[in-house]
Amino acid sequence: MHNAYEVIPGTIYNIIQESPLIRTLQIRPEIPIEFQTGQFVELSLPGIGEGPFTPSSSHYTSEVMDITIMKTGFVTEYIHKTSIGDIVGIRGPYGSKYPLEKFHNKDILILGGGCGLAPLRSLFLTLLHDIDQYNSITFLAGAKSPKDCIYKELFSEWKKYKKVNIYRSVDIVPEGESWDEEICLVTKLLQKIKIDPKENPVIVCGPPVMMKFGTMDLLKYGYNENNIYLSMEKKMYCGFGQCRHCVIGGYYACKDGPVFTYAQIKNEEAIWE
Numbered sequence: 001m002h003n004a005y006e007v008i009p010g011t012i013y014n015i016i017q018e019s020p021l022i023r024t025l026q027i028r029p030e031i032p033i034e035f036q037t038g039q040f041v042e043l044s045l046p047g048i049g050e051g052p053f054t055p056s057s058s059h060y061t062s063e064v065m066d067i068t069i070m071k072t073g074f075v076t077e078y079i080h081k082t083s084i085g086d087i088v089g090i091r092g093p094y095g096s097k098y099p100l101e102k103f104h105n106k107d108i109l110i111l112g113g114g115c116g117l118a119p120l121r122s123l124f125l126t127l128l129h130d131i132d133q134y135n136s137i138t139f140l141a142g143a144k145s146p147k148d149c150i151y152k153e154l155f156s157e158w159k160k161y162k163k164v165n166i167y168r169s170v171d172i173v174p175e176g177e178s179w180d181e182e183i184c185l186v187t188k189l190l191q192k193i194k195i196d197p198k199e200n201p202v203i204v205c206g207p208p209v210m211m212k213f214g215t216m217d218l219l220k221y222g223y224n225e226n227n228i229y230l231s232m233e234k235k236m237y238c239g240f241g242q243c244r245h246c247v248i249g250g251y252y253a254c255k256d257g258p259v260f261t262y263a264q265i266k267n268e269e270a271i272w273e
């Protein structure tokens with residue numbers, strides 16, 4: 001295990017333009033970086049800055065790492081200008097992981113939208129690796145419009161797996177774009193599932209508004225607040241509980257999270273902001 005404070009240089013060996021604002025960098029670090037799905041790393045560009053991102057690849061692949069990045073501001077704008085062969089820095093991993101052992105023999109539900117699908121892709125690929133351990137995986141994935149959908153080819157491929165159910169939705173289909181799946185908010189897809197909510201886990205990641213209303217709906221459907229796992233992408237810098245930018249009440253999102261159960265944080269202030 002390498003020193004988690006050290007920045008490991010990595011070479012971008014491929015770039016997938018997933019949507020106009022989202023791209024996946026495929027990176028080969030100089031030394032393998034082991035992580036557990038759900039954890040995040042700090043990705044840096046020399047002379048520009050760094051930001052927290054969750055790997056979107058399986059935790060079973062440590063020689064290469066995929067990171068899916070949405071262009072939102074200063075650092076991510078520069079990250080979107082990188083090319084194959086460029087060097088980036090990676091430090092970490094940091095934070096909490098998805099508790100896979102609690103998912104054994106369960107019907108797992110994954111609910112995500114937008115760039116929130118990044119950690120869920122990592123989770124899904126990791127679950128697929130050990131698919132015999134799980135009863136079923138149902139993945140509900142949303143995007144604003146067809147052109148904003150990411151992992152398009154992967155979703156078509158994943159549908160072919162036994163034990164896997166995939167439902168996708170877009171909020172709108174603008175003129176000139178085509179779509180043959182659902183048109184609704186991703187949380188509406190919950191109406192399609194036939195999972196017993198009482199004992200089964202659900203993992204949620206997406207824009208704050210989706211996380212909030214998704215969680216409220218899951219509670220209404222009967223999911224237990226201890227089985228609702230949320231990836232909290234709070235603004236953070238250091239990654240290990242020193243700078244205090246990511247405080248959620250009594251927790252640091254970077255050190256105690258980013259994966260929390262709803263039961264853990266439900267009484268903290270402003271969790272959806």
Ligand SMILES: Cc1cc2nc3c(=O)[nH]c(=O)nc-3n(C[C@H](O)[C@H](O)[C@H](O)COP(=O)(O)OP(=O)(O)OC[C@H]3O[C@@H](n4cnc5c(N)ncnc54)[C@H](O)[C@@H]3O)c2cc1C
Pocket residue numbers: 040050051052053054055068069070071072073074075076077115118119232233234235236258
């Ligand atoms: C644990 C964790 C995992 C994340 N994983 C991913 C991922 O896999 N893919 C991805 O695209 N993004 C991810 N993010 C969000 C990503 O870190 C920010 O979008 C990025 O750091 C913004 O940097 P910037 O300099 O381009 O934006 P800035 O110029 O700093 O700000 C632009 C906008 O982004 C918002 N922003 C800035 N920093 C963060 C932050 N840390 N979290 C959320 N919003 C932020 C600002 O409020 C502002 O609205 C993650 C965040 C966390 C905390």
